[in-house]
Amino acid sequence: MVRMDDLQVFVSTVEAGGLSAAARQLDISPALASAALQRLERALGIRLLVRSTRRLRLSDDGERYLPHARQALAALGDGELALEQARDVLAGPLRLSLPSDLGRNVLLPWLDEFQAAYPQLQLQLRISDQVADLVGEHLDASIRYGLLADSSLVSLPLAPANRRAACAAPAYLARHGAPQTPAQLAGHNCLRYVMGEQTHDRWSFHGDEGVTTVQVTGDRSSDDADVVRRWAVAGVGVVYKSRLDVLEDIRAGRLVELLPGLVGQPAPLQMMCAHRHSLTPAVRLLHSFLLERFDSYLG
Numbered sequence: 001m002v003r004m005d006d007l008q009v010f011v012s013t014v015e016a017g018g019l020s021a022a023a024r025q026l027d028i029s030p031a032l033a034s035a036a037l038q039r040l041e042r043a044l045g046i047r048l049l050v051r052s053t054r055r056l057r058l059s060d061d062g063e064r065y066l067p068h069a070r071q072a073l074a075a076l077g078d079g080e081l082a083l084e085q086a087r088d089v090l091a092g093p094l095r096l097s098l099p100s101d102l103g104r105n106v107l108l109p110w111l112d113e114f115q116a117a118y119p120q121l122q123l124q125l126r127i128s129d130q131v132a133d134l135v136g137e138h139l140d141a142s143i144r145y146g147l148l149a150d151s152s153l154v155s156l157p158l159a160p161a162n163r164r165a166a167c168a169a170p171a172y173l174a175r176h177g178a179p180q181t182p183a184q185l186a187g188h189n190c191l192r193y194v195m196g197e198q199t200h201d202r203w204s205f206h207g208d209e210g211v212t213t214v215q216v217t218g219d220r221s222s223d224d225a226d227v228v229r230r231w232a233v234a235g236v237g238v239v240y241k242s243r244l245d246v247l248e249d250i251r252a253g254r255l256v257e258l259l260p261g262l263v264g265q266p267a268p269l270q271m272m273c274a275h276r277h278s279l280t281p282a283v284r285l286l287h288s289f290l291l292e293r294f295d296s297y298l299g
Contacts, residue, residue: 002043004076007069009036010048014066018056090282091120097132097142098125101226101245102269107143110293114286121282129195129225134274141283142272143290145242154279156271156287159294164264165243166203167255171235178258179238182212189237190216194223203240205262212262216240242267247297269294 012022013033023033041048048062058066098107104127115121126132132142134153143158166185168178179185182205193200199221204213218237222228229246232239233254239246244267249255271287273279 006040090118159269190218
């Protein structure tokens, strides 16, 4: 059978005016180019080029075959272009897993905007604070806080410098006062988040003197991070959450960030995919879109 790369060597040799020039254009050695021409001539059973010590010229059969070789290469290029254009059309389902609080209150309107730009997409959202099974749940991507535990997954950063923050509503602070040190949080009603069997009741803060961790207690806990934030806004107690989750509340005055001069644990936000093959044009464009939104949101 005729090989397409051999056809390319033949056409390039004619257009470049010589075998060495064609080899340079194709980034192959002259020996490989010569072997390709010989292989093509054997496959066709004809002499395509007449060789002399100084130059190559087309034979009569080569003259007849050249336009067909060019046509075959052009058809192959058109086919590859059609496939590329088909891949670039954002259509079909886009299955995403989102954390509850950030998903509902920040990401949802941004995803509406993204889908409006690509109306052939069909968004399928799983909103939960539990760790998603990307393969088992047939997800294209998952947006999650924290460091990547499974090294086999692909991680695309969205807000790598994000951290947790301790906050409370002005009404709560008016009744109970604001803690001045992490240790004083032990005397406050701390609203705790639960994931699986683990209650997040050890809150850490980084300062000039290192890391301070305090064990907290309170009368409420939930496995829904949005619920925990809503309790804090209602003035029930102190919350320790990603700044991305509470940034709008802080800017609107619904929550006050506590312990100035200290910063909470790192909470990098990232988009995760099961493997490199999951990085479809839709996923890559969504990542770029969200990265711009987070840069603007945090700025």
